[in-house]
Amino acid sequence: MTDTRSAAWDTYSQSKPQRRKTNAKGETTWFNWTQHPDHGPGAEVLSLPSGGRVLDLGCGSGGNVAHLATLGMEAVGIDLSPAQLAKARDRWSDIEGMTLHRGDALTFLRGMAPFDAIYSVFGAAYFTDPAEMLPAVHATLKPGGVFAMSQRPAVEGCYGCQASYIPRGPDEEPAVVKRWDYEPDVWARTLKEHGYVDVSVSVIPPPVGSQRTGTLLVRGVRNS
Numbered sequence: 001m002t003d004t005r006s007a008a009w010d011t012y013s014q015s016k017p018q019r020r021k022t023n024a025k026g027e028t029t030w031f032n033w034t035q036h037p038d039h040g041p042g043a044e045v046l047s048l049p050s051g052g053r054v055l056d057l058g059c060g061s062g063g064n065v066a067h068l069a070t071l072g073m074e075a076v077g078i079d080l081s082p083a084q085l086a087k088a089r090d091r092w093s094d095i096e097g098m099t100l101h102r103g104d105a106l107t108f109l110r111g112m113a114p115f116d117a118i119y120s121v122f123g124a125a126y127f128t129d130p131a132e133m134l135p136a137v138h139a140t141l142k143p144g145g146v147f148a149m150s151q152r153p154a155v156e157g158c159y160g161c162q163a164s165y166i167p168r169g170p171d172e173e174p175a176v177v178k179r180w181d182y183e184p185d186v187w188a189r190t191l192k193e194h195g196y197v198d199v200s201v202s203v204i205p206p207p208v209g210s211q212r213t214g215t216l217l218v219r220g221v222r223n224s
Contacts, residue, residue, distance in 0.1 A: 005127075008166050008175035009081035015167070018091055019063040029067035029095075033121055033150040033204070034215040040204050045119075045219060046146050048073060052116035055140075057105045057133075057149075058123020062088025062098070069098035076115075077101065078108045078124070106136055114142040120149040127179050129161070134194040141222040147196065148219040153203050154181035187218050196220030 023030045024038040034040040043064075048054060052073050056065045059077025061084050068075040069092075077100045079085055085100050092098060101108060105124035118137050120126065125133050126149065137147050162181050165174040182190070184201040191199045198221040203214045 004175075005177055006080045006082070008177050009079070010083040011168050011175055012166050013061070013081055013083040013087065016061070018087060019061065029063070029070050031064050031067045033148075033217055035122065035152070036207050036210070036212070036215075039207050040215065041217075043068060043071065045148050045217070046117040048117050048146075053113075055112075055115045055118045056123065057109075057118060057120040057125055057137075058127070059088065059100065060084045060123065062092050062100065064119075064121060065098050065100070066092040066095045069095050073097065075099070078103055078105050080104065080124075106132055109136045109140045112140050114140060115145060116142055117146040117148070119147065122151055123149070125149040126151040127164075127177055130180055130182075130190055134191060134196075138195050138222055143222055143224040145222045146219065147191075147222070148217065150204075150215050150217045151179075152181075152213055153216045154183060159183065159186070184216065187216075191218065191220040195223055197223045 022028055031043040033045065046054065050072065054068050054073050054075055056077040059065050059079045062077055065075045065077040075098045079102060082102060085102055088100055106128060118141060141147060159182050160180065162179050164177050164179050166177065167174050184203065188199050188201045200219045203216055205214045206212045
């Protein structure tokens with residue numbers, strides 16, 4: 001299973017360019033929760049303490065991890081795709097405090113020292129059964145630690161485990177990965193059932209004038 005998913009995300013990596021050198025503010029690193037550039041909240045969602053320890057589940061090419069490292073955090077990323085991690089190491093080789101690992105997010109969580117925050121931006125939390133992911137994250141957070149994830153809002157009537165198709169070559173069938181989609185109230189109830197408190201779930205609207213979809217943002221705190 002892991003090899004199949006890894007190959008799918010390597011294929012996805014080929015279609016995605018490196019993050020821009022600077023954003024609209026001229027910053028060389030920044031945090032982005034949405035699929036739209038220069039839009040939405042930033043790292044403040046994670047409520048990190050100074051020098052905090054933070055984990056990105058499905059870090060991709062590493063832009064968010066790099067930004068947190070520049071803020072003085074112990075920033076850790078895990079991803080299945082060697083191609084994505086190679087892009088991250090190439091782009092952010094001069095960033096201190098950033099550590100990247102290849103592997104399955106659930107496996108990586110088990111036995112890890114606790115984190116002040118764990119997050120996923122269109123990452124592993126989107127593509128893992130929440131019945132497995134949410135308790136694993138909860139167990140790996142420090143008391144009071146934040147979990148947050150962003151992904152596309154569910155299509156009306158299409159809930160639960162869904163299929164995402166990643167195009168490959170013209171003579172190949174697309175790669176298939178599973179994702180989990182639910183309405184906001186279901187996400188809120190599910191986090192609470194797994195012991196999270198101060199739960200909030202909202203859809204960040206797309207940029208003004210855009211006809212594109214918004215971004216679902218889910219946040220919860222490990223109870224003390």
